[in-house]
Amino acid sequence: MAPTPSSSSSAKSNQTQFTLIKTPQTKHRLNFHLKPPNPDHTPPEHPVEVIGRIRDHPDRKEKPPSIFQANPDNNQTVRVRADAVYRDFTLDGVSFSEEEGIESFYKRFVEERIKGVKVGEKCTVVMYGPTGAGKSHTMFGGCGGGGSGKKEAGIVYRSLREILDGGVVAFVQVTVLEVYNEEIYDLLSTSCSNSLGIGCPKGGTSKARLEVMGKKAKNATFISGTDAGKISKEIAKVEKRRIVKSTLCNERSSRSHCIIILDVPTVGGRLMLVDMAGSENIDRAGQTGFEAKMQTAKINQGNIALKRVVESIANGDSHVPFRDSKLTMLLQDSFEDDKSKILMILCASPDPKEMHKTLCTLEYGAKAKCIVRGSHTPNKDKNGGDESSSRIAAMDEFISKLQSEKKQQEKERNDAQKQLKKKEEEVAALRSLLLQKEACAATNEEEAIEEKVNERTQCLKAELEKKLEECRRMAEEFVEMERRRMEERIVQQQEELEMMRRRLEEIEVEFRRSRGTTDETSGFAKRLRSLYSDDDMVKSMDLDMGKSMDLDMGDPVWGSAVSYQPSNTISSNLSNVLQPKPQENMVAQMYPDRVCLSTVFEEEEVEEDEEKVIVEDKSICSVTTRPMPSLNFGGLGKENCVNSTAGDKEPASCRKLRIENIFTLCGNQRELSQHTGKDEVLQDKN
Numbered sequence: 001m002a003p004t005p006s007s008s009s010s011a012k013s014n015q016t017q018f019t020l021i022k023t024p025q026t027k028h029r030l031n032f033h034l035k036p037p038n039p040d041h042t043p044p045e046h047p048v049e050v051i052g053r054i055r056d057h058p059d060r061k062e063k064p065p066s067i068f069q070a071n072p073d074n075n076q077t078v079r080v081r082a083d084a085v086y087r088d089f090t091l092d093g094v095s096f097s098e099e100e101g102i103e104s105f106y107k108r109f110v111e112e113r114i115k116g117v118k119v120g121e122k123c124t125v126v127m128y129g130p131t132g133a134g135k136s137h138t139m140f141g142g143c144g145g146g147g148s149g150k151k152e153a154g155i156v157y158r159s160l161r162e163i164l165d166g167g168v169v170a171f172v173q174v175t176v177l178e179v180y181n182e183e184i185y186d187l188l189s190t191s192c193s194n195s196l197g198i199g200c201p202k203g204g205t206s207k208a209r210l211e212v213m214g215k216k217a218k219n220a221t222f223i224s225g226t227d228a229g230k231i232s233k234e235i236a237k238v239e240k241r242r243i244v245k246s247t248l249c250n251e252r253s254s255r256s257h258c259i260i261i262l263d264v265p266t267v268g269g270r271l272m273l274v275d276m277a278g279s280e281n282i283d284r285a286g287q288t289g290f291e292a293k294m295q296t297a298k299i300n301q302g303n304i305a306l307k308r309v310v311e312s313i314a315n316g317d318s319h320v321p322f323r324d325s326k327l328t329m330l331l332q333d334s335f336e337d338d339k340s341k342i343l344m345i346l347c348a349s350p351d352p353k354e355m356h357k358t359l360c361t362l363e364y365g366a367k368a369k370c371i372v373r374g375s376h377t378p379n380k381d382k383n384g385g386d387e388s389s390s391r392i393a394a395m396d397e398f399i400s401k402l403q404s405e406k407k408q409q410e411k412e413r414n415d416a417q418k419q420l421k422k423k424e425e426e427v428a429a430l431r432s433l434l435l436q437k438e439a440c441a442a443t444n445e446e447e448a449i450e451e452k453v454n455e456r457t458q459c460l461k462a463e464l465e466k467k468l469e470e471c472r473r474m475a476e477e478f479v480e481m482e483r484r485r486m487e488e489r490i491v492q493q494q495e496e497l498e499m500m501r502r503r504l505e506e507i508e509v510e511f512r513r514s515r516g517t518t519d520e521t522s523g524f525a526k527r528l529r530s531l532y533s534d535d536d537m538v539k540s541m542d543l544d545m546g547k548s549m550d551l552d553m554g555d556p557v558w559g560s561a562v563s564y565q566p567s568n569t570i571s572s573n574l575s576n577v578l579q580p581k582p583q584e585n586m587v588a589q590m591y592p593d594r595v596c597l598s599t600v601f602e603e604e605e606v607e608e609d610e611e612k613v614i615v616e617d618k619s620i621c622s623v624t625t626r627p628m629p630s631l632n633f634g635g636l637g638k639e640n641c642v643n644s645t646a647g648d649k650e651p652a653s654c655r656k657l658r659i660e661n662i663f664t665l666c667g668n669q670r671e672l673s674q675h676t677g678k679d680e681v682l683q684d685k686n
């Protein structure tokens with residue numbers, strides 16, 4: 001950044017005290033550089049005053065954040081900020097169009113100059129800046145200035161009114177030129193036949209091309225008059241004849257530099273208003289094709305040439321390249337005439353996308369602000385001093401300003417570093433706090449997980465207990481149900497036994513009848529009846545039942561050994577008892593005092609057994625015709641208990657034997673008949 005010494009106050013100082021000096025290089029060159037000897041070290045005069053005009057975007061709904069930052073304490077500085085970095089520019093004034101319309105801007109920065117023209121001064125107002133930054137808007141006027149929304153007149157029309165209205169001069173000559181493609185055109189050349197007292201050059205044609213003679217356009221058309229309104233209308237008309245083109249940067253971009261020259265012949269005053277074409281990047285302007293690119297390059301040529309002129313004057317070069325472009329040729333007087341002042345209005349956009357161009361524009365303005373009058377032409381004779389002293393003084397001032405700014409920046413940098421260090425410490429502290437918090441959170445998480453596991457375990461335990469309780473209840477229900485079923489079964493078996501007993505009795509009766517005896521008190525049937533009376537049977541069954549029911553249902557041995565299955569006949573039970581299965585044998589060995597009842601449901605066997613009962617009943621009948629002192633079933637290995645029914649010595653074992661005998665009688669007649677057959681043989685032998 002190149003901050004420049006302020007010159008706003010000096011700019012307003014007396015401008016008529018400088019003398020015209022011709023340089024050795026060019027005899028026509030007007031010098032405005034030397035100032036009188038400076039014994040009291042008054043600041044050098046800067047003929048170029050630089051004002052920043054920051055445009056607004058009233059048409060945009062969402063405005064981008066501005067890169068500009070105004071300094072409330074100093075309206076001559078402006079800060080361009082990009083994130084953490086910034087650059088300060090010191091100009092002669094800064095105006096934000098958002099806050100200040102064209103009228104106010106004109107009054108603050110231009111009006112004074114125009115008043116000078118009215119009294120014979122020369123002034124050049126140059127609009128400089130990238131395309132779309134608002135140069136034409138400020139120069140010719142437009143809508144939306146200062147947020148008012150109404151159309152505002154630009155500097156051209158205000159200046160004209162200022163010169164003509166209420167002034168003693170009340171007469172101007174106006175020339176409107178266009179510099180396009182490094183050619184000068186006369187925009188007024190078609191307006192020859194109106195009533196405004198327009199002076200046309202001979203052979204004036206529509207938009208005539210003009211030659212430069214010296215530092216002026218030769219044969220340029222002019223309009224003269226005293227009516228500001230009429231002249232303004234004419235200017236507005238010809239302004240529209242400027243070459244414009246739509247580019248990516250500006251819908252109606254001026255492709256040419258426009259120069260409006262207002263001469264006040266009565267006092268010798270002159271006002272040049274220059275609306276430059278936008279300084280632009282060829283690629284960004286979206287120009288394609290050779291011709292378009294050439295055009296943009298030529299536009300830039302004018303801008304670049306003006307830049308070089310400013311730089312070389314500021315640097316005190318012996319040669320200033322005015323002839324590098326048509327524009328600078330026409331502006332040469334403005335720079336060299338010591339009565340001339342230049343007001344450079346830098347137009348810039350607050351859009352961050354335009355940052356680079358904005359910085360270039362402001363840098364250029366800052367450079368222009370460094371120009372000091374008379375710095376590059378020796379004039380010892382006239383001024384009695386070293387002509388470079390003022391330039392050196394200006395440079396010293398500039399250097400000291402730079403140094404103080406550097407110091408300020410260093411201080412700011414140190415402050416920023418301190419703040420950064422502090423922030424880093426804060427960040428480190430926060431980071432360690434975060435780590436602690438994370439560790440704490442991890443522990444809490446573990447605890448929470450443990451708590452959850454415990455909860456789940458408790459829950460599962462409760463569920464398990466509930467399930468166990470349910471199983472227990474079901475087991476009890478099952479046992480109860482089985483008990484009832486067994487009781488029913490016993491009742492059924494008792495009925496069957498009763499039936500069999502009756503059947504036996506009938507058989508016996510039949511048998512007796514067939515033998516011709518009627519003694520019911522003797523014989524096999526009687527003994528059976530006495531042996532197995534109802535009470536005894538019930539007792540026996542109860543006894544067996546009790547033992548059976550005492551079995552643990554959960555015991556795998558008893559659970560599998562004792563199985564009550566529905567049986568249609570008692571004979572099947574009996575046969576099973578007499579022929580125990582291996583499992584039952586095992587149980588019997590383990591629990592010798594327990595009775596195992598086992599039935600097998602076999603339809604065919606049952607039928608067979610029934611037949612056997614019928615067949616073998618007969619054999620039993622035939623056997624019982626003889627006295628039968630005892631029934632000894634060798635296969636069972638048991639004592640005949642028939643004779644001991646009266647005795648009560650061994651009731652439990654007797655009862656068991658009796659049951660077995662009954663089963664044997666009913667279910668295994670074959671074996672019985674075999675035994676009885678043997679007995680008969682023995683008796684016969686005896």
Ligand SMILES: Nc1ncnc2c1ncn2[C@@H]1O[C@H](COP(=O)(O)OP(=O)(O)OP(=O)(O)O)[C@@H](O)[C@H]1O
Nearest residue numbers: 056097131132133134135136137144250253254278
């Ligand atoms: N301060 C402002 N307030 C409102 N609108 C503006 C302002 N400045 C510029 N504009 C609008 O922006 C558009 C471009 O502005 P303008 O033509 O003045 O730019 P320029 O710098 O002359 O561009 P170029 O160099 O391409 O001619 C125009 O439509 C204009 O009305």
